[in-house]
Amino acid sequence: MISTSRPADFDDFWNAVDDELARFDPAPELEVSHLRSTEFSTTYDVRLTSVGPYRIFAYLSVPKGNGPFPALFNAPRYGSVNNPPHYDDRQRYVVMTLMHRGQRLADQPYAAAYPGLLTDGIEDPQSYIYRGIVADCLRGAEFLLSRPEVQGQPAGIVGDDLAILTASRRQGFTALHVSGLMFYRMLEAARRTGSYPLEEVNDHLAFFPESASRVATTVSYFDPLHHASRVSAHTLLDLGDPGTLSGPEFVEPLCRAFAGEVDQYVLSHEGGTDRDATDAWLAAKLGSVPRPRLWAEAMG
């Protein structure tokens, strides 16, 4: 049984985020990063204004040569840092990797704590840190999709729940690859694990047991289950083993909720196999070529 329910004012809540974001001029600043530029791509350090106002950071890499090129948005992971765009992606796509508020390079004035970010303000959806973080992702996606180098080309987005929420709130993505979920049926999931980051929720609820209903309300606004119906992108969802938090029976309601077509990729747990398979899926959707990283010779 699914315990999360869609708040009555769900649409109002997110429309208000969009409205607030629209009031802030993104004021983009682009600075060429010579260190990360190559003979085939130019990488920029990008700064944008999100709600708050708050200045966020992104890497933007643009292939050299005649565009336009397919676009790829790397939604930020849960953690203090994100890697710059990968060499392989920089050759194929206009690729953007975002640092949301609190992450390094976007940690002034707010520096996220790990553990701690996931429950920062979690008792009120209006003050929950992820309200701003989702806005950061939306701002980044708007910026990427508006770049002249990507006009008329397919756009992909990869990441966890933040990728789903971004694809839900910003149309224009052709393909969505989801790996890892954090907000999906969050309280059920937290009860079934002792691993961080979900353990942050368990810590909070054990320490503040009276907050349980408020926490449940807050996280329901962020549950991808309630956002998926607006996702029109062709979606690839990674599936883990049956009985786990990424298992097919747990994720099945989410699969059914997407508006667009959904493919499921059953993880082999061979990281090289899985990476190459999902890379090939995304490349096909974006009209590009796969870049396998497995080296048969090295496996001898």
Add this chain to the structure above:
Amino acid sequence: MQRRENTIVTATIRGRAADHISSVEKPHDFDEFWRDLLKRASETPLDPTIEPVTLRSNDHVETYEIHYNSIDGVRIAGWYCRPTEQHIAPPYPALLLVPGYISEPTLPKSWAKLGYAAVGVAPRGKLRSNGQFNPGYPGLLTHNIVDRETYSYRGFYIDACRAVDFVQSRPEVDQTRIGVHGSSQGGALTITTAALRNDAITCGAAGAPYLVGFMDAASLTHSNPYEEMNNYLRLYPEREQAMRETVAYFDGVNFAPMIKAPMLVYAGLGDDVCPPETAFDLVNAMPGPVEFLTYPRCAHDAGNYWCMPRVEAFLADHLKPATREVSR
């Protein structure tokens, strides 16, 4: 194996990882360099502090935020988790969990629940330890990479070693059972800590070891973090020799012969982040008992899905986590 042309790394024709020949050379004063740093560390009062973190404690595990001193006057943070005495009585073996490049230190409650006094180490530059040293991210790998005396990993390695001193300061820890475990950069720190503190480390489990064969690795991959070195050389090609000379002092291949404790090393044969060739180079340089597990088609996950039960069993065999339930 020549792989670099005009300082731009080109595609490499790879052979079997097991056949790789390391280009790492040991500096003549390698031992002296590290002996001096360890001496400097030992002369630095540890001044450990331990503060309970009630929010992240429960009936089974007590969690503390810890701090201690390392060289250059840098204060190091970490998490310390141990079983509650009501759950499992001391003494406990100690387990140092050393962090990866991209990750913050783990808060090792799950290990404490298994009967270990576990420390999640945050060497300088990690979030809670970056007040006095903060090379940012990315950047740690190439921070002053042309000068061994100011290179980022000089203090970073020592910070991990000082976690040994921390657990040795704890009365609830059995000093004869101290293990170290991590993957990627954590695998590197497992190697360096087991080598530099071979007087104290009982066993180590290193996954996907990073910081091994730096120059070889950077020439074999375009994945982060080694790509930081390729970026650096693209901008400063004339510094390649200085870089090579510096990183030799920090290379796991040169630490490996110092390890006395039994070790478990595991790697993915399709690892694009830490090329498997360098894991073979590392293991070949280890004179002591080592169990080496390789996983075809696995990448930087290093076969984690299958390997973790082996890692837990290996650590339990050597560290014998406390299991005695206290009668209630």
